[in-house]
Amino acid sequence: MVRHNNQLPNNLTQLQNLVKRDPDSYKDEFRQQLAHFDTTLEIFQLNPTQYNKKLDEQAMFLAQVTQCYQNDMKTFPQKIVDILKTHNTILHNDMRMALCKCLILLRNKNFVSSFDLLELFFSLIKCQDKNLREYLKTHIITDIKNLNMKHKDMKLNSTLQNFIFTMLRDTNVKTAKLAVDILIELYHKNIWNDNKTVNIIADIGCFSKITKVMVASLKFFLSRDEEEKPNSDSEDEVDPRDTMISNKFNKKTRKREKMVDKVKKIAKKIKKRKEKAPVFNFSALHLINNAQGFAEKLFKQVESSNERFEVKLMTLDVISRLIGLHNLFLFNYYPFIARLLMPHQREVTRILQFAAQAAHELVPPEVIEPVIKAIANNFITERNSTDVMAVGLNAVREICTRCPLAITEDLLQDFVQYKTYKEKSVMMAARSLIQLYRQSMPKMLHKKDRGRPSEASLELKTKKYGEIDIKDYVPGSEVLLESEEIVEKKKVSKKTKNEIEDSEDEWVDVASSDEDIHISTDSEESDISDNEDEEEEKEDEETNADKEKQNLDKSVAAKKIVKTKQRKLTPEEIEAKIKTAREVAMGKIFTDEDFKRIEAAQLKKHVSGVKRKKVVVDEEEDSSELVKLSDIENIYKKRKHDKNARLETVLKGREEREKFGFKDRRKNVNCSKTNREKRKTKSYQMIKHKAKGKIKRSFKEKQIAFRNYLIKQKKMS
Structure with a gap:
C-alpha cells in the first residue's frame, strides 16, 4: 500500500510515537529510516570531526524504537560502539555526547551489557570533554546502583570491581581519578561498602603517584559516614498534629486541604522512618585488614615526600587516627610530630590534634614524652601569650585523657600551679587538667587538689603501664537489690494499711440492737454536750502539742539523713557493695531499665559524700574516638573592645532600622506640610501671640458651643 503525501519521514518524533503504538503498521517507514541511517553513517565516516545533526536525530530515533524491531536492530548497538572506539578522540563533543546517550538508552533496555559499556566509557574518559566525564x-x-537495587549479583560485582581496580592503577590522571571517585561514591551509597573496596583504596589510592588520586583517597578515610538526612526541610518545619488540629477550626479552603494532604504524607514518611531498623555505618578505617602495615607505609611516605604541606597534614591525620583507633605502635611518629610543635608553625592546632589522636594507653610514657616536653617548652611558658598557653594546656589535657601516664607527677604539679593564674583562659585550662586527674588518677595530685573524696574516687585504682582493670561484676548493680527491697517494703506497708482500714470499717459497723440504744432526756443531752466540748478542747491542745513534737522529730531525722548521705563510705562498705553487685549479676538478667538505674547510680557515686549541686549529664554527648579541634582551641576569654570596635557594633545594629524620633505620616515626602505640622517645628517666640489667645473655656461654655454646633449641623442637613 502506497501512502500519498506522507510527511512521516520528515517528522521523526511523530513517527516514533506511531511506531511505539503500532509497530507492524509502520514497519516500512522504520526500514526506510534504518537505510537512511546506514547511508548517513557512511558519509559521516568520511569526515568524523564535524557534527552531523541528521545522524544524531536518526540514531536517537532508532534507539527509541529498538525494542519494537529487535531482529532488524541486532547490529545497531555495535555500529555505535565501533564509531566511538574508532574515532573517540577526534569526534565533535556534541556528536560524542549524542552517541553516548544512545548507548545509555540501549543499556536501559538491556540491549548492551553493563561490562561492555563500562569498558567503552573508561576509554572515553581520556577525551578533553569535562561535561562528558561528569x-x-x-x-x-x-x-x-540499579544492578544492586533488588539483589546483589556477586559475580557481576566482582567483575566490575576488578575492572575498576585495574583502572585505578592506570597512568592516565583522568582515568585513575574517575575510578577512585566511583569507588568512593559507591561506598558512601552503601553499594560497595565491603572491606575489599576499602583496602583497594588504601593500598593503591593512598600510595598513587598521581597527587589527585592520593588526596581523594586520603579524604575518603578522613571523611565520616554521612548520616541519614531528611528528604526535605519542610518535613522538619511542619508538625502534622498541629496542622490537623488547626484545620478543624479554621475556614476550609483548597489551600488548607492541600496542606493537610501534604502533612498526612509527611506523617506517614516519619512513621516509616521511625519503624525502619537503624543502619550502623562504620568508619572506613575500621575495615582495613593490616592497619599496622598501612600506617608504617604512610609514615614512610610522609618522611620522603615532596608534596605540599596540606597533603602532608592529611597523611599525618590519617596516621594519627589509625594509631588511636587500632592502638598501634609507631614510635617514630611522636618525635616527628614533636619537631612541628612550635607556636609559629602553620596549622599548629591541627598538629596538636594529631598528637592527641595518636595517644592511647598502650603507648609507653617514655615514647610520648617528647611531645609533652615540646608542648611544655614551646607553649606553656610565660614568655608566650595567654592564648598560646591555654592551647598548650588544652592539648596536654586531651593527650592525658587517652594516655594518663604520658605526664610525670612533677610536670603535672607545674601545670597545676596555673590554676591561680591572672588570665582566665590559662586558669580554666589548668583547672580542666586538675578535674581530669581527679576522675582518673587522683593520687598524682596533691591532697589539696584532689577535692572532696567521693564513692567513685575511692573505687579508683592507680594503674601501671599495660595494666587493665577487669571487673567480674557490673559496677552499680547493687542498686537493683536496694530498689527491690524498697518495693517490697512499700507493698508490706500498703497491705498493713489496708488491714487497718478494714478493721476500722468493721468497728464502725458493729451491731446496733435495741438493747444497746440509750434514750436520754434533754438535761442529760446538755450535760453530755458540755462534757464533749471540754473533751474536744483538751484533745485539740494535745494534738497541737503532738504535731509540734512530730515536726521537731522530722527535722532532726532529716538532719540525720543528710549527715548520713554526706558521710564518706569506708572501704569495708564499698567492698560489701561490690559483693552485693556480684551476687545480683550472677542471679539476674538485666533489662534496659535496669541498665538505666545502674547508670544513674554510677553518676551518683561521683557526688556521694559531698554536698554539691545536681549533676546534669548530657545524653547526647559525643563519645567519639576522634579529638575535636574545638576542644584544643577552646579559650575562656572575654574579649576587650576598644572604642572603634564598640562603635562598629553600634552602627551595625542600626542598619535596616527605622529612623527614631518624629515620624512623618506623609505618603509623598516631597509634598507640602500643613500649618499645624509646621507649627511643631517653630520656636515659641514665633507662636506665642497665638498661644495667648487660647483661653481655657468652662464646662458651661463647652456645652453651649457643642449645642450650637449640633444645631448648625442639623440646619445644614
Missing part, C-alpha cells in the same frame, strides 16, 4: 561518571554509578 555525565559518564553519573551513569556508571547509577547503573551499578
